Structures are given as structure tokens and as C-alpha cells.
Amino acid sequence: MTAESSAVRPRLRPSPIRRLSANQVNLLLEALVVAAMVSGVTSWAVGTGWSRLWTLLHGLCGLAILLLAPVKVRRSVRPGLRRRQPSRWLSLAFGLLVLVTVAMGLLHATGLWFGVGYWSALWVHFLAAFSLIPLFLWHIVSRPVRPQTTDLNRRLVVGGSVLGVASAALYGSLELAVRVADLAGGRRRFTGSHEIASFDPERMPTVVWIDDRRPQGSLDDWSLTVAGASVSIEELWDLARPLDAVIDCTGGWWSEQRWDVVSLAELGDWTGRSIKVESVTGYARWLPAGDAADLYLAVGYGGRPLGRGHGAPVRLVAPGRRGPWWVKWVTSVEPSGRQWWQQLPFPPT
Numbered sequence: 001m002t003a004e005s006s007a008v009r010p011r012l013r014p015s016p017i018r019r020l021s022a023n024q025v026n027l028l029l030e031a032l033v034v035a036a037m038v039s040g041v042t043s044w045a046v047g048t049g050w051s052r053l054w055t056l057l058h059g060l061c062g063l064a065i066l067l068l069a070p071v072k073v074r075r076s077v078r079p080g081l082r083r084r085q086p087s088r089w090l091s092l093a094f095g096l097l098v099l100v101t102v103a104m105g106l107l108h109a110t111g112l113w114f115g116v117g118y119w120s121a122l123w124v125h126f127l128a129a130f131s132l133i134p135l136f137l138w139h140i141v142s143r144p145v146r147p148q149t150t151d152l153n154r155r156l157v158v159g160g161s162v163l164g165v166a167s168a169a170l171y172g173s174l175e176l177a178v179r180v181a182d183l184a185g186g187r188r189r190f191t192g193s194h195e196i197a198s199f200d201p202e203r204m205p206t207v208v209w210i211d212d213r214r215p216q217g218s219l220d221d222w223s224l225t226v227a228g229a230s231v232s233i234e235e236l237w238d239l240a241r242p243l244d245a246v247i248d249c250t251g252g253w254w255s256e257q258r259w260d261v262v263s264l265a266e267l268g269d270w271t272g273r274s275i276k277v278e279s280v281t282g283y284a285r286w287l288p289a290g291d292a293a294d295l296y297l298a299v300g301y302g303g304r305p306l307g308r309g310h311g312a313p314v315r316l317v318a319p320g321r322r323g324p325w326w327v328k329w330v331t332s333v334e335p336s337g338r339q340w341w342q343q344l345p346f347p348p349t
């Protein structure tokens with residue numbers, strides 16, 4: 001072969017993403033990790049269609065991190081390992097945890113793998129992301145990326161834009177592939193959750209939040225007070241009518257059931273700021289008093305009494321809100337002077 005023929009082969013210019021400086025890659029990655037955390041928690045908290053935007057943004061952040069990973073390895077990880085800093089293993093663990101987080105998010109979103117039992121892909125995604133926080137803070141402190149005015153150059157604009165477009169293209173291709181392959185991911189809800197056991201409550205999962213416990217013992221002497229008055233389960237059954245509503249657990253599944261419900265507006269005048277709905281276990285949520293007409297006490301589904309795991313004898317049905325609001329084993333529903341937003345976005349226990 002002559003030198004001439006090899007010269008004909010076009011020399012590929014490195015892509016705009018690969019032309020980013022190490023500092024620029026680090027800045028982008030840090031911004032993406034923060035954006036991923038904010039959008040992830042927000043898409044978790046929002047149960048209405050508005051959630052779609054956050055779920056999408058969250059997915060794009062994850063894919064952009066994935067696309068930047070090879071550049072990051074070439075620019076900082078390999079040189080860093082060669083420098084043999086004592087903390088390099090911690091940095092490596094941080095990077096691996098980021099990759100595990102993204103991988104689990106992808107497995108959940110596509111529906112390729114849901115995990116095993118308690119260790120659902122989305123739960124591992126969340127646990128990995130949560131344990132990232134201290135490592136992320138440590139990484140920022142021990143390996144500070146000092147933004148310099150020289151970082152704000154054309155390369156950053158071009159590289160960042162190409163990264164955004166590439167992430168969107170990858171997102172689109174994944175959506176298409178998932179549909180063509182008829183994976184469960186093609187049917188996920190705007191929250192990112194997958195459908196399970198609709199109108200088949202016996203097959204619906206039972207979930208407790210962090211460390212709550214399903215109460216034991218007899219239901220015969222259940223006491224329920226609503227706006228100061230004692231209400232019996234029989235009275236609720238007399239008033240109940242069917243309502244189709246979707247429960248969407250932050251664990252990544254949703255299920256539609258025909259609940260037998262009575263609206264809170266029918267059971268009292270809610271003039272306070274909020275309504276405190278409390279479980280016999282102590283688990284409680286405050287809901288806006290103005291929403292009383294669209295909040296319900298359910299005693300059954302499909303005309304049958306609720307199962308114990310699903311909140312028997314009475315639970316809250318809160319359409320348009322994520323699972324943690326659907327308080328189970330309700331013993332008291334009372335007006336409260338507290339604003340509904342004066343509580344943690346997710347129950348502490």
C-alpha cells in the first residue's frame with residue numbers, strides 16, 4: 001500500500017463532545033447530576049400530567065451523563081488513576097455508582113428488567129442515587145472544578161448543544177426501539193410507572209412506605225372519626241359509590257381499580273387550611289381543604305371489602321396524587337390549621 005492511498009481515507013475529526021476540555025466535561029457532569037436529582041425527585045412528587053415534563057427531563061439528564069462518561073474516563077479518570085491519589089478508589093466508587101444509577105433507570109424505563117421482589121430496578125436506582133449524595137458532595141469538595149471564564153467558549157456552546165441533541169436523539173431511538181420490541185416500557189405512564197393488575201385488586205402489590213407496618217388484630221372495633229364525628233364502616237358502605245382511579249406508587253407501578261368511595265366533602269365541611277388524614281400506624285398526610293370534593297374514603301374495590309394490605313377497613317383514595325398520599329388504615333380525618341405544604345414532601349417514616 002502506498003502512502004497515497006492511506007491519505008485518501010478521511011481523517012475523522014473528533015466530535016464536538018470529545019473536544020470539550022476536562023474542566024468543561026466536569027462542569028457539565030456536575031450540572032447534569034444536580035438536574036437529574038431535582039427532576040427525579042420532582043417527577044416522583046408530582047402525580048398529574050405535569051409530571052411528564054420532569055420525567056422526560058430526568059431521562060435526558062441520565063442519557064447525557066451516559067454520553068459524557070467515555071469522555072470523562074479519557075480526560076480525568078485514567079489520568080487520575082495514574083496519579084495514584086489515595087482517594088482514587090472513592091472517586092471510582094462514585095463513578096460506578098453513577099453508572100449503576102443510570103443503568104437501573106434505563107432498565108426500569110425500558111421495562112427490560114424490573115428487579116427481584118423488594119429489589120426493584122427503580123428502588124435500586126433510588127438507593128444508588130441517594131447514596132450518591134454524600135459522595136457527590138465529597139467529590140465537589142475534594143476535586144473542586146473551578147469554573148473559569150475561559151471555559152465559557154465556543155467549544156462549550158457547541159459541545160453542550162451537540163450533547164443535548166444527541167441525548168434527545170438517543171431518547172427518541174430508545175422510545176422507538178422499546179415500542180418496536182413491544183417492551184413494557186412502551187406502555188409506561190407519564191410518571192414513568194408501569195401498569196399492573198388493573199381491576200384485579202388481589203394481584204395488586206401491597207406497599208408500605210419505608211418502615212410502616214401493616215397493623216395486626218381484629219377490624220371489628222375499628223374507630224374512625226371524621227370532622228369530630230364517629231363514623232362506622234357500615235355507614236360508609238351505605239354511602240359508597242364506585243369510582244375508577246389510578247394509584248401510582250413511587251416504586252414505579254400503577255394500577256387502576258374501581259374503588260367503593262365516599263367523598264370527604266360529603267362527610268364534613270372543611271373550612272380549615274388542610275385536612276389531616278391519619279393512619280392507625282401513625283402515618284399521616286395533610287391535604288388541601290379545598291380538594292375535599294376530590295378526596296375519598298374507600299372501604300372496598302369491585303364491591304368487595306379492601307384487603308388488609310390495601311388498607312382495610314378504610315383508606316384514602318386521592319386521584320392525581322402519587323401513592324404516599326393514599327393513606328391506609330385510616331382512623332381519623334380532621335381539619336387542621338396547618339397548611340398542606342407545611343410537611344415534608346414525602347413522609348419521614
Ligand SMILES: Nc1nc2c(c(=O)[nH]1)N[C@H]1C(S)=C(S)[C@@H](COP(=O)(O)O)O[C@H]1N2
Nearest residue numbers: 206207208209212249279283310323326328
Ligand atoms: N398507613 C400507611 N398508608 C400508606 C402507606 C404506608 O406505608 N402506611 N404507603 C403508601 C404508599 S407509598 C403507597 S404506594 C400506597 C400503596 O397502596 P397499596 O398497598 O394498596 O398498593 O399506600 C400508601 N399508604
Ligand SMILES: [Mo]
Nearest residue numbers: 249250251323
Ligand atoms: Mo408507594
